[in-house]
Amino acid sequence: MKVTFLGTGTSQGVPIIGSTHPVCLSENPKDKRLRVSVLVEWNSHNILIDCGPDFRLQMLANKVSHIDAILYTHEHNDHTIGLDDIRPYFFRQGDIPIYAHKRVLDSLKKRFDYIFESENKYPGSPGVKVNEIQNETFKFKDFDIIPVNVMHNRLQVFGFRLKDFVYLTDVKTIEKEEVEKLRGVKVLVINALRREPHHSHFNLEEALEFIREVNPERAYLTHISHQLGFHEEVQAELPENVFLAYDNLKIEL
Numbered sequence: 001m002k003v004t005f006l007g008t009g010t011s012q013g014v015p016i017i018g019s020t021h022p023v024c025l026s027e028n029p030k031d032k033r034l035r036v037s038v039l040v041e042w043n044s045h046n047i048l049i050d051c052g053p054d055f056r057l058q059m060l061a062n063k064v065s066h067i068d069a070i071l072y073t074h075e076h077n078d079h080t081i082g083l084d085d086i087r088p089y090f091f092r093q094g095d096i097p098i099y100a101h102k103r104v105l106d107s108l109k110k111r112f113d114y115i116f117e118s119e120n121k122y123p124g125s126p127g128v129k130v131n132e133i134q135n136e137t138f139k140f141k142d143f144d145i146i147p148v149n150v151m152h153n154r155l156q157v158f159g160f161r162l163k164d165f166v167y168l169t170d171v172k173t174i175e176k177e178e179v180e181k182l183r184g185v186k187v188l189v190i191n192a193l194r195r196e197p198h199h200s201h202f203n204l205e206e207a208l209e210f211i212r213e214v215n216p217e218r219a220y221l222t223h224i225s226h227q228l229g230f231h232e233e234v235q236a237e238l239p240e241n242v243f244l245a246y247d248n249l250k251i252e253l
């Protein structure tokens with residue numbers, strides 16, 4: 001399994017438009033963060049988690065030739081608004097399978113009504129194959145994908161476990177029985193927004209505490225704001241099995 005971090009930034013991305021914050025002015029490519037998404041390559045199947053506003057650039061940067069599934073964590077704009085740009089994949093492959101909670105599907109149907117149209121659909125608009133998921137293991141091809149329920153303040157969000165890899169984003173709280181699903185995981189990805197507390201995201205301290213609880217072999221931090229600090233400085237103070245993810249980082253497991 002190969003995982004590519006397509007984007008590791010918070011909702012506005014880093015740099016923020018017009019910002020003169022030192023991290024936004026940094027010339028280190030690791031301080032430039034597109035909106036969060038990962039690509040999981042599993043036995044040559046390409047599984048995308050989330051499809052935000054930077055989707056097109058992310059696909060071009062990583063020369064992604066096909067998409068076999070899109071898993072959605074939740075409906076916030078930074079995780080969903082790239083859906084129209086699946087068109088090149090749709091033209092080559094046909095309807096693209098998407099997997100999401102019913103509430104997220106309803107939100108996508110509102111924003112992208114033309115994609116879900118069944119009659120008089122505009123030729124050229126993309127098509128999707130809808131898969132509604134609940135908090136239960138589901139099959140993709142021969143693989144089991146385990147949703148993990150987390151809370152983004154009061155909004156339910158799905159994380160996903162794919163074998164020994166877990167991707168969780170936009171977490172503020174998580175129930176004990178959901179943490180149980182993470183036992184024995186090798187790689188954990190978890191959000192860490194900044195140092196200061198936030199109403200709907202783990203800060204760095206909360207993320208590190210959660211990593212100690214789950215105890216994976218390695219952990220990667222994502223959904224990062226410019227307020228967290230310079231990549232190199234933050235990385236230097238992390239425990240040895242914890243890494244600050246950065247855009248286009250590829251890992252294997």
Ligand SMILES: [Zn+2]
Binds near residue numbers: 010011078079170223
């Ligand atoms: Zn988000």
